[in-house]
Amino acid sequence: MKSNHSRRVVLASTSPRRQELIASLHIPYEIHPSHADEHTPTDWTPDQIVEGLSLRKAKAVYEQIGGPSEDAVIVGSDTIVVLGDQVLGKPADDADAFRMLKSLQGRIHQVYTGVACIDAATGQSLVRHKMTRVVMKELTDAKIEAYIRSGEPRDKAGAYGIQGLGSTLVESIEGCYFTVVGLPVSLLSDMLSEFGIDVL
Numbered sequence: 001m002k003s004n005h006s007r008r009v010v011l012a013s014t015s016p017r018r019q020e021l022i023a024s025l026h027i028p029y030e031i032h033p034s035h036a037d038e039h040t041p042t043d044w045t046p047d048q049i050v051e052g053l054s055l056r057k058a059k060a061v062y063e064q065i066g067g068p069s070e071d072a073v074i075v076g077s078d079t080i081v082v083l084g085d086q087v088l089g090k091p092a093d094d095a096d097a098f099r100m101l102k103s104l105q106g107r108i109h110q111v112y113t114g115v116a117c118i119d120a121a122t123g124q125s126l127v128r129h130k131m132t133r134v135v136m137k138e139l140t141d142a143k144i145e146a147y148i149r150s151g152e153p154r155d156k157a158g159a160y161g162i163q164g165l166g167s168t169l170v171e172s173i174e175g176c177y178f179t180v181v182g183l184p185v186s187l188l189s190d191m192l193s194e195f196g197i198d199v200l
């Protein structure tokens, strides 16, 4: 398909990581923070949670800017950490971050990220997700406390950021790194091409 960068991409996100990652695609984009409710029914599976919340975030912006004259594609995304049958979002405070990191250390967990695209002109939507397995090193309480003091865990699902000092906590990953950071750019580029936006 012929490359078409004339359509705007609107990232429905407050996340600085997502903003940096979308910038790496070198396509025109703008930011329109979305403040959707992030509560989900307790019986939803991880893929339902991240797909449902990604769509909710994109829809919140669509309701503000959508319409026949809008030549934009709105992108929403959501990330969770899953340990066994527990879903970990962002920690409420430092004590919660400690509990999360203490439960993740020395174990394998999964990071799920959803991506939703909505065509602002037609309302047509597409939602997908990806999952990456992460092996976290065994960590002493002192290491966990030092990491929490860095401030990095605060706004991140599972209380760590693999792209920062959190990289030192991770032994290995299986799957897409960008899924862990919060926006699987390769998946997003495939989805955008279905809306006529070709990154390459």
Ligand SMILES: Cc1cn([C@H]2C[C@H](O)[C@@H](COP(=O)(O)OP(=O)(O)OP(=O)(O)O)O2)c(=O)[nH]c1=O
Pocket (backbone or CB within 6 Å): 012, 013, 014, 015, 016, 017, 018, 034, 057, 077, 078, 079, 080, 081, 090, 111, 155, 156, 157, 158, 160, 161, 162, 163, 166, 180, 181, 182
């Ligand atoms: C596991 C992990 C998560 N995260 C971040 C990505 C997301 O910003 C955050 C998960 O919270 P989300 O609720 O997915 O996103 P958000 O509230 O930060 O941003 P928005 O809803 O406006 O798009 O955790 C990292 O930055 N690195 C990591 O390694």
